[in-house]
Structure formats: structure tokens, C-alpha cells
Amino acid sequence: MEEIHPTQDSDPMTQPSSTVSSAADAGASDPPARKKDYIQVRDFCFNYTPAVRVLHHITMDIPENEVTAFIGPSGCGKTTLLRNFNRMNDLIDGISHEGTITVNGQDIFDPNLEVISLRKRIGMVFQKSNPFPKSIYENVIYSLRVAGQRNKEILDEVVEESLKGAALWDEVKDRLHQSALGLSGGQMQRLCIARAIANQPHILLMDEPCSALDPIATAKVEELIMELKKQFTVVIVTHNMQQAARISDRTAYFYLGKLIEMDATLKIFNNPVKKETEDYISGRLG
Amino acid sequence: MSLFSRHSHHKVEPASGEPMVWFSGMWLGIGLLMIVTLLGVIVKNGLSIFWPSRVMQVELVDGSAAAIQGSKTVAGEVRKIQEKRLQAEKGGTAREKQLFVGNRDAYGFGFRYIDEADIASITYPEDLILAERVEYGDLVGYPVALKLPKGEVRAEAPDFLDRLSAVIAEGNARRHEIESIEKDQIGKINQRMGALRLSERKAELEGKLTEDLRTEIAADLAELQRRYEILAGKAAALRAEQKAGLFVYRLPTGGEREIAIGDLMQYYHPNRIGFFERAGHFCSEIWHFLTREPREANTEGGVFPAIFGTFVMTLLMSIAVVPFGVIAAIYLREYSKQGPVVRAVRIAVNNLAGVPSIVFGVFGLGFFVYFLGGSIDSLFFPERLPTPTYGTGGILWASLTLALMTVPVVIVSTEEALAAVSRGAREASLAAGASKWQTIQRIVLPASVPGIITGLVLAMARGAGEVAPLMLVGVVKLAPTLPLDTVAPFIHLERKFMHLGFHIYDLGFQSPDSEAAKPMVFATTLLLIGLVVTLNAAAILLREKLRRKYASSAF
Numbered sequence: 001m002e003e004i005h006p007t008q009d010s011d012p013m014t015q016p017s018s019t020v021s022s023a024a025d026a027g028a029s030d031p032p033a034r035k036k037d038y039i040q041v042r043d044f045c046f047n048y049t050p051a052v053r054v055l056h057h058i059t060m061d062i063p064e065n066e067v068t069a070f071i072g073p074s075g076c077g078k079t080t081l082l083r084n085f086n087r088m089n090d091l092i093d094g095i096s097h098e099g100t101i102t103v104n105g106q107d108i109f110d111p112n113l114e115v116i117s118l119r120k121r122i123g124m125v126f127q128k129s130n131p132f133p134k135s136i137y138e139n140v141i142y143s144l145r146v147a148g149q150r151n152k153e154i155l156d157e158v159v160e161e162s163l164k165g166a167a168l169w170d171e172v173k174d175r176l177h178q179s180a181l182g183l184s185g186g187q188m189q190r191l192c193i194a195r196a197i198a199n200q201p202h203i204l205l206m207d208e209p210c211s212a213l214d215p216i217a218t219a220k221v222e223e224l225i226m227e228l229k230k231q232f233t234v235v236i237v238t239h240n241m242q243q244a245a246r247i248s249d250r251t252a253y254f255y256l257g258k259l260i261e262m263d264a265t266l267k268i269f270n271n272p273v274k275k276e277t278e279d280y281i282s283g284r285l286g
Numbered sequence: 287m288s289l290f291s292r293h294s295h296h297k298v299e300p301a302s303g304e305p306m307v308w309f310s311g312m313w314l315g316i317g318l319l320m321i322v323t324l325l326g327v328i329v330k331n332g333l334s335i336f337w338p339s340r341v342m343q344v345e346l347v348d349g350s351a352a353a354i355q356g357s358k359t360v361a362g363e364v365r366k367i368q369e370k371r372l373q374a375e376k377g378g379t380a381r382e383k384q385l386f387v388g389n390r391d392a393y394g395f396g397f398r399y400i401d402e403a404d405i406a407s408i409t410y411p412e413d414l415i416l417a418e419r420v421e422y423g424d425l426v427g428y429p430v431a432l433k434l435p436k437g438e439v440r441a442e443a444p445d446f447l448d449r450l451s452a453v454i455a456e457g458n459a460r461r462h463e464i465e466s467i468e469k470d471q472i473g474k475i476n477q478r479m480g481a482l483r484l485s486e487r488k489a490e491l492e493g494k495l496t497e498d499l500r501t502e503i504a505a506d507l508a509e510l511q512r513r514y515e516i517l518a519g520k521a522a523a524l525r526a527e528q529k530a531g532l533f534v535y536r537l538p539t540g541g542e543r544e545i546a547i548g549d550l551m552q553y554y555h556p557n558r559i560g561f562f563e564r565a566g567h568f569c570s571e572i573w574h575f576l577t578r579e580p581r582e583a584n585t586e587g588g589v590f591p592a593i594f595g596t597f598v599m600t601l602l603m604s605i606a607v608v609p610f611g612v613i614a615a616i617y618l619r620e621y622s623k624q625g626p627v628v629r630a631v632r633i634a635v636n637n638l639a640g641v642p643s644i645v646f647g648v649f650g651l652g653f654f655v656y657f658l659g660g661s662i663d664s665l666f667f668p669e670r671l672p673t674p675t676y677g678t679g680g681i682l683w684a685s686l687t688l689a690l691m692t693v694p695v696v697i698v699s700t701e702e703a704l705a706a707v708s709r710g711a712r713e714a715s716l717a718a719g720a721s722k723w724q725t726i727q728r729i730v731l732p733a734s735v736p737g738i739i740t741g742l743v744l745a746m747a748r749g750a751g752e753v754a755p756l757m758l759v760g761v762v763k764l765a766p767t768l769p770l771d772t773v774a775p776f777i778h779l780e781r782k783f784m785h786l787g788f789h790i791y792d793l794g795f796q797s798p799d800s801e802a803a804k805p806m807v808f809a810t811t812l813l814l815i816g817l818v819v820t821l822n823a824a825a826i827l828l829r830e831k832l833r834r835k836y837a838s839s840a841f
Contacts, residue, residue, distance in 0.1 A: 088717060119716065123717070131714075
């Protein structure tokens with residue numbers, strides 16, 4: 001576990017790890033102020049219908065330029081929480097919530113907040129790769145297109161940067177104008193990552209991005225995530241605990257809609273405080 | 287335990303699915319058989335009318351009831367052979383032939399039934415000709431002579447047939463010229479005279495009619511009148527020329543008759559021409575049917591105005607129905623809050639598809655024609671009143687009525703297509719910062735286009751074949767002008783039009799000579815089916831092309 005400790009890459013870029021772990025140790029207490037965006041969740045509850053509550057009083061802080069992994073058995077609410085960060089759950093009728101989530105100090109449920117501007121700051125990669133039935137080029141610049149960007153030079157630049165950022169440029173640079181649906185599964189998922197980072201978001205949400213990929217494609221995407229955290233704050237939901245251990249700096253364990261424990265990944269995997277966490281990690285639960 | 291195991295070892299389950307395969311397959315087979323039979327009947331009857339078959343000359347036995355005007359010699363094309371039940375005292379059945387004898391002007395009828403028992407002998411005389419005329423249907427007879435102003439040419443003369451063909455060609459050219467003068471040139475003058483009178487009346491209504499204007503308009507009218515008279519004189523001269531030459535022929539029943547050369551359109555020797563000439567004649571007949579205007583209460587000539595009217599109406603209907611249905615479906619599926627009200631609206635829309643079409647016709651007449659059309663007339667065309675412009679049935683109102691009738695089909699299929707667009711695609715778009723409308727416009731609608739076109743195909747199939755509502759909102763038996771022409775503004779949405787579906791009804795049930803009209807009914811039906819198939823095939827090709835473009839394994 002020590003050999004693959006993931007924070008080594010990010011050490012020069014982020015705060016000293018002591019600050020991170022102290023923030024995590026403090027749990028509900030106020031973390032020190034940071035310069036860049038990060039997510040604060042305070043006493044957050046979420047109901048699909050008034051009778052079905054799926055998140056119970058979650059309080060957590062997600063620091064910038066780190067990879068935070070959400071783990072836990074199926075149905076524990078980790079994806080629901082992730083989808084609240086960019087308000088993707090708005091699509092569902094009948095939802096309600098209590099508590100607050102702030103991104104860079106701004107309440108995301110503020111009725112005066114334009115949800116579109118929130119989503120522009122938060123990129124999202126889904127479990128199932130979902131490229132549009134358009135060309136690779138058009139897929140990457142989709143967020144710029146809908147924002148009204150028409151300058152060809154800027155668009156070309158963004159396509160190259162984003163595809164390079166998603167480690168896909170060399171594979172597709174000669175067929176940018178062919179349909180994205182001709183790519184392989186792993187390439188499609190990296191294209192979705194390129195699409196998510198094209199708009200220069202501050203936060204990248206990833207909902208089990210590797211669950212449909214083979215080990216080679218998974219390794220490529222993981223490598224990419226390690227690279228991405230230099231620029232972005234990454235929150236990743238995963239079922240694969242080795243993956244969480246490999247790539248994340250911090251890990252949050254959810255069970256039945258409750259946040260059981262959140263701490264530095266190393267600590268969660270080696271020396272968890274709560275017994276439920278230890279049971280899950282050691283395979284006795286879920 | 288042992289009981290169970292014995293069962294599972296010794297008793298083999300019957301393959302229970304097999305009988306249902308046969309049963310359901312049988313019903314499909316019956317359905318297909320009915321469709322194929324119907325199509326076969328339509329194709330056979332619809333095409334056989336164009337095939338120039340041989341003309342049979344029959345010698346009847348003495349005292350036959352089939353004799354025409356006392357003559358025992360009768361000639362005609364065999365149209366039908368059928369069994370008939372004999373009178374009670376004789377018993378049994380006998381065969382009879384139906385002959386198309388033509389010469390309706392001479393006999394007063396065009397068809398004759400002849401008992402096979404009454405036939406003494408059958409010949410196929412080579413000299414017999416069959417000629418198409420402007421009036422009274424076809425002529426069947428033996429050529430005798432041409433009486434031309436320059437002199438008479440007897441049928442025995444070696445160059446008789448060449449001369450006949452030449453004078454018929456001259457006559458056809460003259461007929462076209464008369465048509466062009468009367469319809470196009472005189473029509474344009476009439477239209478300008480009408481416009482001048484309208485402008486005078488308009489000025490009068492607005493109180494701006496000065497003496498100067500009145501004299502100016504009168505002068506213009508006089509000039510147009512002068513030009514009209516020149517053209518009318520030219521047409522009258524051509525008409526006189528058409529009557530100058532006479533074609534003398536002998537009826538198979540005996541007796542000579544004369545017909546003006548200008549009334550003949552074409553002729554051929556039904557018993558002399560070979561297979562290839564027959565095939566050529568067949569093709570040219572079909573071509574005439576498709577491209578010419580109807581004559582003689584629609585029983586002769588072509589159906590071009592009806593094809594054109596059906597096509598334009600279906601096109602206008604599609605243009606109206608697609609945006610309407612698609613926008614309504616977008617609201618229903620994407621924006622409205624799914625609940626009991628939306629469910630009720632959806633059920634109502636579905637039920638709307640089951641409302642009898644005549645009800646839509648009555649609605650179209652009341653709303654579009656009288657209310658909307660009447661309002662347009664009183665606002666924009668007050669000078670033409672009381673003659674209605676838009677306040678009467680027309681191709682625009684007919685198209686809108688059919689669009690209203692078919693809009694549920696488009697709404698339902700569009701809604702299904704919208705619902706089938708995956709959540710993944712929508713979420714990807716929203717997560718990229720697109721608004722709801724941008725998502726619909728850029729992701730959802732393009733992916734739904736094949737489904738929308740499916741709805742359009744269904745709507746066109748229903749709309750193009752519909753007759754009942756059209757009879758109330760603009761279809762006529764014979765429209766003098768097409769909805770598109772060379773007179774500004776080129777497309778005349780207020781005009782009445784002809785329609786293949788109504789044409790079938792008119793031929794079949796309103797025609798003075800139902801026997802003569804019957805093959806035309808089949809031919810027109812075949813054409814209507816062909817038109818609907820063509821329109822559908824075009825839409826399906828478009829859909830497949832788009833489906834390939836938007837095909838997606840990832841969704």
C-alpha cells in the first residue's frame with residue numbers, strides 16, 4: 001500500500017499533508033480557508049420522495065487539487081451525493097433536501113444561482129461513457145458551443161488541449177471529424193473526460209468512470225486522473241477499493257446513506273477508526 | 287423427491303410454442319394474401335385498360351337480341367367474359383362476352399353483352415381502326431375517305447394512311463394552339479381585366495375613385511378588350527380550320543359517318559400492329575393518363591390535375607403538421623410536469639386520432655373556411671366581396687384540416703422518440719453546462735428525427751388517402767386551374783383543387799357512364815397507391831439516412 005501512496009505526486013502542488021489530515025480529522029469542525037474552490041457539505045439530507053430519505057446528515061469537506069474517493073456498498077448514497085454537487089438530481093421529480101452544500105463558499109441551492117453557471121464550473125464523467133452522436137471534435141467542444149463560443153482558433157486550441165489532457169490526442173488527432181461512436185470503450189470514456197475538462201472547470205466529478213472498462217483502459221484512465229488532480233479537484237465514486245487506494249488522497253466511506261468515516265486514504269485503508277469501515281474494507285461487508 | 291425426479295427423467299415436456307407459431311403465422315398469411323389479392327386486382331384492372339387488345343368482329347345468328355340497330359355484324363374489344371344465369375325455364379348457365387363497341391354517338395351506348403350462343407363467326411379484320419376522339423369516346427370503324435378542302439382521298443389510295451396521320455397531327459397541333467390561346471393568353475388578359483375592375487372597386491370603396499382614374503382604367507380595359515378580340519378571332523379561325531376537313535368512316539354495323547378531322551386525336555389498327563407497337567401504345571397511353579387533363583366528365587383523358595393536387599396538398603399538410611406536432615410533443619414530454627393533467631391531455635390526443643374524419647371536415651369548413659377565410663376576405667380582399675377568395679374551400683384549408691386530423695399521429699410518435707433518447711445523453715449535455723432548450727435542440731431532437739419521420743410517414747399515409755373531409759373544404763370534380771402556375775404569386779393557396787381519392791369516388795359513383803369509368807377507377811386507385819408508396823418510400827429513405835447518421839451503440 002505504501003508503494004502506491006498517491007499523494008506523492010501532488011505534494012508540491014497542494015497544501016502540506018498535515019493540513020489535509022488535520023482537516024479530515026476535524027470532521028465537522030471548520031477547516032482553514034483555502035484559495036481555490038472546494039466543496040463544503042453541512043448537515044445535508046436528501047430525499048427522493050418525502051418518504052424515501054437516501055442521505056442522512058452528511059457533513060464533509062472536499063479539499064482542492066486532491067482526489068477524493070467515495071466508497072461504499074451499492075445504494076449507500078455516494079452517487080446521489082456526487083450528483084448533488086452539480087445539481088444533476090434536479091432532473092428527478094419530487095426530490096427535496098435539507099442542509100447546505102457550498103462550492104467555493106457559494107450555496108449551490110441558492111435560488112438566485114444560475115444552475116448552468118454552476119455546471120460550467122463542475123465537469124462530470126459518467127459511469128457509462130456517453131459521447132454524443134457527433135464528431136470527436138464536436139464532442140469535445142460541446143460545452144463551448146452551448147456557451148456560444150464561435151472562434152475557430154479558440155475551439156481548435158481547446159480540442160487539442162483537452163484531448164491531450166485526456167491522453168487521447170495521439171490516438172485521434174487524425175480523425176477528429178469522424179464520429180465519436182467509432183471509438184473503443186476506453187477511448188470513449190477518455191473522450192468524455194476531455195469533454196468534461198474542455199470548459200476549464202474547477203471540479204471534476206467522476207461516477208464510477210472505469211466500471212465499464214477493461215484493465216488496460218482502466219489503467220490509462222487512472223493514470224489520467226493522477227495527472228488531472230494537478231489542475232482539478234477530483235471527486236470519484238468507485239466500487240473498486242484497489243482503485244480508491246491507488247488514486248485517491250482522501251477516502252469517504254458511506255453506508256446506508258450515512259457518512260461513516262472520511263480521512264486520508266492511507267489511514268482509511270490501514271487504520272480505520274470505525275469498525276464498519278474496517279469490515280467493509282476487509283471484505284466482511286457489502 | 288423420487289416422484290419429482292421420475293417426472294423430470296421420463297416425461298418430456300411438449301414443445302408448447304409450436305402450435306402458436308403455426309396459428310399466428312396463418313393469420314399473418316391470410317392478411318398478406320388479402321393484401322396481395324387486392325393489389326393484384328387493382329394492378330390487373332388498372333393496367334389492362336391501357337393495353338390495346340385486338341378488336342373482334344362478330345357475326346350474330348338471326349334474331350339475336352345483341353344486334354345493334356338491326357345489324358348482325360358487331361365489332362368491339364372484349365372487356366369481360368362471364369357466366370350468366372339463364373332464365374328459369376331453360377336453367378343452367380351460359381357464357382357471355384362484354385364488348386366495348388365504341389361509337390357512342392352512333393349507338394347511344396358504348397358496351398354490348400353478347401351471348402356466346404348467339405355468335406355465328408368471329409373475325410379480326412385488319413382494316414379496322416380504333417380512333418380516340420375529343421368527344422364521345424373511341425371510334426371503331428373502317429376508314430372510307432378523307433374529305434379535305436383540297437380534295438378527297440379515298441381509303442384505297444396508297445398514301446391514305448400517311449395523309450390521315452399527317453392531318454391528325456396537324457389537327458393536334460392546332461388544338462394545342464387553340465388551348466394555348468384560350469387558356470394562357472386569353473386567361474392572362476381576363477385576369478388583368480379582373481384585376482383592373484377590382485382596383486376600380488377598391489378605389490371606390492376607399493372613396494379615392496377620381497374621374498381621371500376611372501378614365502384611365504376604362505382606357506386600359508378597352509386596350510385589353512381589343513387584344514382579347516384579336517386573340518378570340520385567331521382562336522375562332524383555328525376552330526373553323528379544325529372543322530374544314532372530314533374523315534369518313536363506315537361503322538362495323540354498316541352505314542357511313544363523318545367526323546371533323548380536328549376531333550380526332552389518334553388512331554391505330556388494333557388487329558394489324560405487332561407486339562412492340564402494342565407495348566409502345568401501352569406506354570404512351572399510360573403517359574397520357576399521367577400527364578393530361580381529364581375530358582368528358584373525367585371518364586377520358588388523364589388525371590394530371592388530380593395527381594398534382596394530391597401531391598401539393600400532402601406536401602402542404604406535411605409542412606403544417608410536423609412543426610405543430612413536434613412542438614406540442616416537446617412541451618408534453620420535456621417541459622410539462624408529468625401528472626394527471628398531462629396524462630389526460632395525452633389520452634385526449636390519442637382519442638383525437640379516432641375522431642371520424644368527416645368531423646374534421648365540418649370543423650375545417652366552420653373554422654378555417656368560414657371563420658378564418660371569411661376574416662381574411664373582409665380584411666384583405668373587401669373589393670372582391672361578395673365573391674369569396676379565402677372564404678371558400680381551397681387547397682390551404684384542405685391541407686390545414688388534414689394537418690389537424692393527422693397531428694395526433696405526429697405527437698404520439700414524436701413523444702415516443704423523445705422518450706427513447708437516453709438519460710445518459712441528456713445528462714451529459716446538462717452537465718456540460720447546456721440549458722434545457724439547448725439540450726433538446728442539440729441532442730434530443732436530432733436523435734428523435736427518425737421517430738418524427740415515422741410519424742410523418744403515418745400522417746402522410748392517412749392524409750393522402752383521405753377523401754371525406756376534403757369534399758367539404760376544397761376538393762372539386764374538375765378544377766380549371768392548378769394551385770401552381772406562372773401567374774404571380776405563382777402559388778395560389780386559395781384555389782380549389784382535384785384529388786385522386788375524390789377522383790375515384792367521382793368516377794365510380796358520379797359518372798354518367800359507369801362502364802366506361804370503371805377501368806379509370808382502377809387506374810386511379812393504382813396511381814393513388816403508387817403516390818402514397820412513393821411519398822412513404824421517400825420519407826423512409828430519409829429516415830434511414832438520418833438513422834445511420836445518429837445511430838449510436840453507446841446510448
